[in-house]
Amino acid sequence: MHLHKFEKIWLAFGLGSLVLFLAIIGFAAFWKGAHPQSHIETIDPQNVEAHEAFKPENLGLREVADGKYTVNIVASAFNYDFGVDDDGKPVKKIRVPKGSTVLFQITTKDVIHGFQVAGTNVNMMVEPGHVSRLETVMKNTGEFTVVCNEYCGIGHHQMFATVEVYE
Numbered sequence: 579m580h581l582h583k584f585e586k587i588w589l590a591f592g593l594g595s596l597v598l599f600l601a602i603i604g605f606a607a608f609w610k611g612a613h614p615q616s617h618i619e620t621i622d623p624q625n626v627e628a629h630e631a632f633k634p635e636n637l638g639l640r641e642v643a644d645g646k647y648t649v650n651i652v653a654s655a656f657n658y659d660f661g662v663d664d665d666g667k668p669v670k671k672i673r674v675p676k677g678s679t680v681l682f683q684i685t686t687k688d689v690i691h692g693f694q695v696a697g698t699n700v701n702m703m704v705e706p707g708h709v710s711r712l713e714t715v716m717k718n719t720g721e722f723t724v725v726c727n728e729y730c731g732i733g734h735h736q737m738f739a740t741v742e743v744y745e
């Protein structure tokens with residue numbers, strides 16, 4: 579069988595890419611220990627209030643230690659529930675000081691939503707039946723918009739909030 583020169587080049591390129599790809603995956607998995615999440619917490623999406631973090635009175639921002647915060651959120655079509663303020667109005671903005679450690683805990687009552695704090699490394703998928711968690715340090719000041727980045731229906735674009743990091 580005769581192989582054209584370009585066929586040989588592309589075959590080598592293809593094989594090389596495959597080997598490189600497997601090597602990177604292998605390196606990440608076995609040397610770096612990057613495995614899929616194994617301690618996934620499940621929750622009944624019909625009854626998220628049964629979970630301590632998602633009881634109505636526990637939603638929103640809470641300072642758990644000096645400079646450490648937890649934010650509990652229940653997503654649903656088409657809203658992020660951060661609880662209510664002292665006037666009983668839904669909270670749409672949370673404020674934390676610069677340098678604080680913030681743990682976001684979020685779940686959904688209905689369909690898959692996204693939870694992205696644009697301009698930070700916070701970007702999670704929120705799946706019914708699961709609790710999504712991400713802890714981050716808020717290094718930069720500013721107003722960051724929370725957006726849903728999983729298309730969830732007609733009101734998808736109405737799902738937003740704000741995280742303000744102040745000096």
Ligand code: CUA
Pocket residue numbers: 654655656690691692726727728729730731734735737
């Ligand atoms: Cu919720 Cu898109």
